[in-house]
Amino acid sequence: MDAPACAATAAQAASLQALLNTYLREMAPGSAVLADDRSTVEIPLSHIPARLRVRITYFSATGPHRFGPAQILFDGSSTWHSAPPVQVLTLIAQECFTRLNSRDAGQLPEFLRGLFNSNAGIEQNLIRHAGTPEPDGFLAAEQALTFGHWLHPTPKSRDGLTTWQQAAYAPEYAGEFRLTFFAADQSLVTLGSAHQAPADMLRQIPGLDGAFRLRPDEVMIPAHPLQAQMLRLDPQVQALLATGRLRDLGEAGCAFNATxxxxxxxxxxxxxxLKFSVPVRLTNSLRVTKHNELETGVLMARLLKHLDADGPRFRILNDPAYLTLTLPGRSESGFEVIFRENPFAGTDGTGIYNLAALTADPLPGRTALLTRLIQQLAADHGETPADTARLWFEAYLTCMLDPVLDLYDRHGIALEAHQQNSLLDLSTGLPSRGYYRDNQGYFIAQDALPRLNALEPSLTQQPALVYPRAHINERMAYYLVVNQIFAVIRRLGCDGLAPEPDLLLQLRRRLTTAASRLSGAGADFARYLLTAPALSAKANLLTRARNVDELETEAQEGLFLQMPNPIAAAQPQPVQERTDVLT
Structure with missing residues (x-):
């Protein structure tokens, strides 16, 4: 089979895995019939007189299952017929809207468009990545997300990008491009900073200092090329350009890459x-920056500095400044840009990986990134891969679970630490430090607000950050545990490095220790994870099928549902502990 045909087959298998897993979790938990040995699942169809049977090649209690071939049986027949992936994708999509009792004739075609747009994106990524080396650090890992979100029906759907724009600006294509700059009358500019002036931060972009002559009353604003293309078509922006209150300076500075x-x-x-607003819908939302997001980054940078929140095992990447224009009658102008700390400049990015890249399914014929790194680490130290995986998981929890629990326990601050927002330093082998990024992803516990507000009074201007502990426990359980930690467990289990039940018991022991060690919100959260019969999970299929834009909802989040809690179901048993560690 030639490379394009291989890519097409692998893309369809990945798309089917994405859709089937979300369908089984969100739409058919009570109607699908799982074989006693978990080798197949049968799915009754209500929109046609038939049922599907799909082979399960790996069953996961924590994340997506892996599937093999599918078959279809029509009512009145005793013969199962082979069902190719495209047929199954279409049938499951139709079944979704039948179950939703949708009366909008445009919803199913729109969903199918997104589904096959995503499939085409995966196929192109597979072709592009077929000959690329394995990621060895921050940027390469950022560009390696071939399959996208691990539990989303359209993981690589992108609305608003042409083919040439995708090739130029999508991270998987590893393109380099310069920023576009505008000069704006300072009366139009809104800015904020926790520490350093945005103008001084801009001058630290290599190759930019002295590139343009600004008038004394002008402020320079950078833009993503996609953002600039959109802004030039905006009538209000065109009016400002015509009057000279805004000038289009063109490209300058060093080349940037998309993360x-x-x-x-x-x-x-x-x-x-630099984080921009771009006119592109990815998965569940149009990637525009809301004004409250600008303010949140600055106030949280100030607050976290007061709290001295970073430690040797964990660091939050702050978004300490922003620039934008204010246009009449609009909450956001489209010029929004956020400055984010970059500790991975130059060789400092070596060995830094986001969790989504580490835990993603491998390219055809390759080994998953996390599995390969653990196998190499085991070989280097003369250990078995199974023992190394257990030690790796323990070190990982030290970097990503304990610090997040400690922050919540000490200060009432919770993080949306999902796979893509969480990074690990693996430069010395085992995980040595965790990183978190995303100024959209903070929760403040109601009972912590008075003492935090005393340190940072501007918190009162961001009521959307503040929630009761019960709500935070549910959301943090999804982001930190269901989305991130379970992804690691599923990867290690799927690749035979450690059984999922063993890793769940290992996680359970760490949570039990945390519940005893901590005394506040973190202890409460640990007990919740240990005892709750169900955990919250994002309903990405329902969110996409109903065409909900997360950022346009009141809480700026999608739809959620409940899934069985495998941590509570794990049965503790005596385990022989080892005390040695890899060095």
């Missing part, structure tokens, strides 16, 4: 990553 989020850009020689 995994597409709209956050990285340059190896720049102290700051």
């Amino acid at each position: 995994s989020s597409l709209r956050t850009l990285y340059a190896p020689g720049c102290r700051w990553m």
Whole structure:
């Protein structure tokens, strides 16, 4: 089979895995019939007189199952017929809207368009990545998310990008491009900063200092090329350009690369990553920056500095400054840009990986990134892969679970630490430090607000950050545990490095220790994870099928449902402990 045909087959298998897993979790938990040995699942169809049977090649209690071939049986027949992936994708999509009792004739075609748009994106990524080396650090890992979100029906759907724009600006294509700059009358500019002035931060972009002559009353604003293309078509912006209150300066400075989020850009020689608004819908939302997001980044940077929140095992990447224009009658102008700390400049990015890249399914014929790194670590130290995986998981929890629990326990601050927002330093082998990024992803516990507000009074201007502990426990359980930690457990289990039940018991022991060690919100959260019969999980299929834009909802989040809690179901048993560690 030639490379394009192989890519097409692998893309369809990945798309089917994505859709089937979300369907089984969200739409058919009570109607699908799982074989006693978990080798197959039968799915009754209500929109046609038939049922599907799909082979399960790996069953996961924590994340997506892996599937093999599918068959279809029509009522009145005793013969199962082979069902190719495209047929099954279409049938499951139709079944979704039948079960939703949808009366909008446009919903199913729109969903199918997104489904096959995503499939085409995966196929192109597979072709592009077929000959690329394995990621060895921050930028390469950011560009390696071939399959996208691990539990989303359209994981690589992108609305608003042409083919040539995708090739130029999508992270998987590893393109380099310069920023576009505008000069704006300072009366139009809104800015904020926790510490350093945005103008000084801009001058730290290599190759930019002295590139343009500004008038004394002008402020320079950078833009993503996609953002600039959109802004030039905006009538209000065109009016400002015509009057001279806004000037289009063109491109300048060093080349940047897209990170995994597409709209956050990285340059190896720049102290700051820059996050922009872009006119592109990825998965569940249009990637525009809301004004409250700008303010949140600045106030949280100030607050976390007061709290001295970073430690040797964990660091939050702050978004300490922003620039934008204010246009009449609009909450957001489209010029929004956020400055993010970049500790991965130059060689400092070596050995830094986001959790989504580490835990993603491998390219055809390859080994998953996390599995390969653990196997190499085991070989280097003369250990078995199974023993190394257990030690790796323990070190990982030290970097990613304990610090997040401690922050919540001490200060009432919770993080949306999902796979893509969480990074690990593996430069010395075992995980040595965790990182968190995303100024959209903070929760403040109601009972912590008075003492935090005393340190940072501007918190009162961001009521959307504040929630009761019960709500935070549910959301943090999804982001930190269901999305991130379970992804690690599923990866290690799927690749035979450690059985999922063993890793769940290992996690359970750490949570039990945390519940005893801590005394506040973190202890409460640990007990919740240990005892809750169900945990919250994002309903990405329902969110996409109903065409909900997360950022347009009141809480700026999608739909959620409940899934069985495998931590509570794990049965503790005596385990022989080892005390040695890899060095």
